[in-house]
Amino acid sequence: MSWEFSLTIAVIVLTALVGLPIGHALLAASLFYLLIVGQDMGIAAEQMMRGLYGSYVLLAIPLFILAADLMNVGSLSDRLLDFCRAAVGRFRGGLGHVNVVASLIFSGMSGSAIADAVGMGRIIINLMTRDGKFTPAYAGAITAASAIIGPIIPPSIPMVLYALVSDTSIGYLFLAGVAPGLILGVLLMIMNATLARRYDFPKDDPVPLREIPRITLRSVPALMMPVILLVGIYGGVTTPTEAAAVAALYAFVVSTVFYRSVSLSQAYNTVRQSARSTASVGILIAGALAFNYVVTVEQVPNTIRAGLADTNLGQIGFLLMVNVLLLGLGCLLEASTILLVIVPIFLPTALALGVDPVHFGVVVVVNTMIGLATPPYGLLLFVVSGITKAPIGQTIQSLLPFLFILIVGLAVITFAPGIVLALPRLYGYGG
Numbered sequence: 250m251s252w253e254f255s256l257t258i259a260v261i262v263l264t265a266l267v268g269l270p271i272g273h274a275l276l277a278a279s280l281f282y283l284l285i286v287g288q289d290m291g292i293a294a295e296q297m298m299r300g301l302y303g304s305y306v307l308l309a310i311p312l313f314i315l316a317a318d319l320m321n322v323g324s325l326s327d328r329l330l331d332f333c334r335a336a337v338g339r340f341r342g343g344l345g346h347v348n349v350v351a352s353l354i355f356s357g358m359s360g361s362a363i364a365d366a367v368g369m370g371r372i373i374i375n376l377m378t379r380d381g382k383f384t385p386a387y388a389g390a391i392t393a394a395s396a397i398i399g400p401i402i403p404p405s406i407p408m409v410l411y412a413l414v415s416d417t418s419i420g421y422l423f424l425a426g427v428a429p430g431l432i433l434g435v436l437l438m439i440m441n442a443t444l445a446r447r448y449d450f451p452k453d454d455p456v457p458l459r460e461i462p463r464i465t466l467r468s469v470p471a472l473m474m475p476v477i478l479l480v481g482i483y484g485g486v487t488t489p490t491e492a493a494a495v496a497a498l499y500a501f502v503v504s505t506v507f508y509r510s511v512s513l514s515q516a517y518n519t520v521r522q523s524a525r526s527t528a529s530v531g532i533l534i535a536g537a538l539a540f541n542y543v544v545t546v547e548q549v550p551n552t553i554r555a556g557l558a559d560t561n562l563g564q565i566g567f568l569l570m571v572n573v574l575l576l577g578l579g580c581l582l583e584a585s586t587i588l589l590v591i592v593p594i595f596l597p598t599a600l601a602l603g604v605d606p607v608h609f610g611v612v613v614v615v616n617t618m619i620g621l622a623t624p625p626y627g628l629l630l631f632v633v634s635g636i637t638k639a640p641i642g643q644t645i646q647s648l649l650p651f652l653f654i655l656i657v658g659l660a661v662i663t664f665a666p667g668i669v670l671a672l673p674r675l676y677g678y679g680g
Contacts, residue, residue: 257282260277273532275590279293282543293542305490306419309419310530313409314406315519316493331464332354335461342444344382349395371636389633390633390644391651396621397629398437401614404489404492405614406530408422417607421607421680428672429615429662433615436658470508471503474500538589564604565664568664571595575617576623576656578620579616579619580623584621605670612662619656622651630644
């Protein structure tokens with residue numbers, strides 16, 4: 250790597266430290282690189298336009314964001330939560346189980362960990378802390394831990410970003426995320442049950458059995474969204490991008506017409522908010538596209554691949570190294586930044602070592618999601634602490650057992666690719 254590239258990295262670090270958003274920092278550093286090496290700075294614009302307007306899959310991102318925002322502003326979250334309380338609330342530590350199950354269901358709609366924590370998480374935290382049933386720190390910790398399941402089970406915005414940089418099928422990536430998401434959900438519930446017995450957490454008031462059919466019936470329109478998405482994609486009716494449009498339309502119709510919980514003015518404000526969120530993601534993608542050109546010109550992936558080839562790491566050693574690196578970076582960087590900037594550097598090496606690209610994508614996404622809840626700068630930590638008003642140190646202390654069990658799940662997902670690829674292979678994947 251040249252001294253010009255080293256200076257470019259320094260520009261990224263310095264501009265990020267002074268508070269510039271990472272997307273702007275990547276763009277500024279890319280322009281700086283083109284300037285000092287004497288290339289036309291218009292190349293940056295060319296790379297951004299080609300990537301943003303030439304990738305059909307990117308249309309899924311604003312549509313999934315809109316669907317999640319519509320569900321949060323409407324009553325879909327409340328009805329899903331009622332269904333989860335009826336299903337698992339009667340067990341010891343039941344509201345903790347409700348938290349996890351609600352995340353599993355909500356993840357089939359939003360594709361965003363932050364949307365899960367802010368929407369469904371805010372409601373369940375209030376329930377858990379009411380009357381002192383759970384400490385605010387514990388409620389925040391399990392909410393942060395369960396929210397990471399959102400982008401693992403389809404639909405998944407991070408998997409769309411991975412598909413963008415790896416040219417991998419979004420449909421197979423979505424399928425590959427189902428088993429890992431369920432594994433992590435079960436492990437979180439096991440840990441919650443263990444802690445509930447240790448600290449004598451209370452049971453939730455059991456829902457009378459005669460009420461369960463009525464609650465389920467009220468929840469059916471909300472529960473149908475993941476069914477519609479999956480049947481549409483894997484039944485060959487829609488592409489993943491078209492399914493995202495269907496999800497947004499369905500969330501709008503259910504919220505405004507069926508449940509009548511969202512007024513037209515609220516829907517308009519929700520669309521505006523979704524547009525702002527999409528613009529933020531778009532700037533990050535644009536900056537990453539420009540910077541990836543710099544990385545390609547400097548032949549960074551080839552350099553790393555050659556260096557790793559000399560160490561004879563093999564698949565296991567390489568995946569272990571990637572896990573350690575991504576878990577560390579996840580403490581400091583946003584998941585989108587890792588997916589758009591770091592992953593393309595390691596992807597050629599993974600393919601050269603025979604690592605399946607779909608399996609590698611799931612491993613990467615799970616790593617980046619765990620990073621969202623990992624101290625010191627995990628974004629979910631600040632989100633849940635803002636909701637609970639608990640000191641972040643207490644939240645981190647309560648979160649540690651859940652982080653441990655999540656890393657155990659990550660190890661299973663990493664070193665047992667057959668579990669991850671079983672469902673995609675059932676639908677014709679040849680990897």
